[in-house]
Amino acid sequence: MGDYWSMLPKDILGIIALKLDSIEDLVYFSAVCHSWNHAFNMVKLEWSRVDKPTTPWLLLGEPTNKNNDDGCRKILSIEKNNKCYELSLPETFGARCWGSPYGFILMLHLNKKIELFNPITKARLNLPSLQTLPIDPEDWQKLCVRKFIILKMPQSDEFLVMAIHWRHDNLAFARLGDQTWTPIHTSCARYYQVIDVCFWDRLLLILYQDGTLAYCDIMKSDFTAKLYLPVPCDVFRYVLAGNGEMYMVVIDGHLHVVSRMKEDFLDDDGYSDYRTYDFFVYKLDVENKLWEKVECLMDVSFFVGNNTSMFANTSNAQRNAIYFTDDEKDFWRHGRVRFRGHDMGVLPRCDLRIVSDANTFFIETILKHHGVLHCFSEINTNSAIVDEDGRLRISPFHDFNSSSHGCNLCPPNLCKGEIFTRIQASSLEKRFIYVGDGKNDYCPSLKLTVKDYVMPRKHFPLWDAICIDPALIKASIHEWEDGEELERSLIQLISSLMIMKADEVLIAEEYLFADCKSDHVAAPESFQKSVPVPH
Structure with missing residues (x-):
């Protein structure tokens, strides 16, 4: 690079860096020269806090070969023509992982240790152990975490982690620095099983398995859920029959629920299997408290599954599409199927x-x-x-x-x-x-x-x-x-x-979408190894 580019004022370089909307571009920016790296370090925290949804990455599963001494895993960038990067991530091996829109994944280790981990910067933030959940000791053997969801507190950069587990009143939260998990009393609904949470305005919104919506005001230390909308049987009747999942996504203040349609079948060897074949999207009419069906997502894509639900205004990824990962809950309780991790892909909503x-x-x-x-x-x-x-x-x-x-x-x-x-x-x-x-x-x-x-x-x-x-x-x-x-x-x-057949998608033991925003410069060497992605 010529000297003139390296002599650009730091404030101009900072403005340029803040305009970048992908982690790849930001890392490459930081590696240009010393002055550009310095500008990156000036704005890196601000860049990670900017509310501009970027296309997340897909963390693929642990490799099956036993000679993986370098602890490498692959991350798929759907924004860069499905380019696959290979990163050294031994910290993730053996842990269950959940993705988020904030650059961190949540890892649950076999010893019940929980931490947030940034696969790009390697930053690690500790959370309270699962053993601090306020449940009866005899219930420990039956305890199974369905999902962790990483949120940001309204008008704040503080992380709030929600744990959805399998017991009665099955929702708890923790902030960084907390020593224990704090339960949220969710028994205001007829069906007590919570399946998703999100912040809507300043309230924590809670979605139940039967489609009921409740809320609580964590900002005011109110940890008891109150009913907001009863069961919309005419809207979510298929999911109510036990053949799907639901997720919440907030776009520009509008609440959306994504309803996932699944079907069971027997494979060629007679084993029980399942697959996702369609999605329905609904937006809440706040004034009338009614769900309106959304036929077209326009320039937006949704990312749902084994991660915090998120959206992105896509440019290089497929527009008007829903990307999904496998979140079949029975894997972790019954092991009722032979394989797991295969029900993943992208369903375009038809342009x-x-x-x-x-x-x-x-x-x-x-x-x-x-x-x-x-x-x-x-x-x-x-x-x-x-x-x-x-x-x-x-x-x-x-x-x-x-x-x-x-x-x-x-x-x-x-x-x-x-x-x-x-x-x-x-x-x-x-x-x-x-x-x-x-x-x-x-x-x-x-x-x-x-x-x-x-x-x-x-x-x-x-x-x-x-x-x-x-x-x-x-x-x-x-x-x-x-x-x-x-x-x-x-x-x-x-x-x-x-319908995405199992042999047409990437098969992974663990899978999640993570919007990899960084708060430290990542070593460019991490991106030197790449392999073609199967289609």
């Missing part, structure tokens, strides 16, 4: 885009009327405005008076194939489902690949064009005749794409 030869006025009016305009990330069509005289004036998508798009399959004002080519280039790893019926839908259908799907309407121009020579279409063809058949076929097709 919906419109390519149409209609116009913006017609399309947006119809979508707004049905309340689904927000579900579409992009509308490609002819522009339209209503002038002062109340006339609708439509302008062509392609200005064919100045230049032609050159496609003889499409009208001069709009080539759907050209638009689709641009969408393809920006989404190289995605599969496409193209639904159409018009003559100008044939051009983009020819550009679909073998991993894509085209859904032409029977006895309409697109279907007729495909029938002339189906071999010209590389994509799988799924016909439909009316709206009901389209809905049924489309849902079935999307569901089949979303």
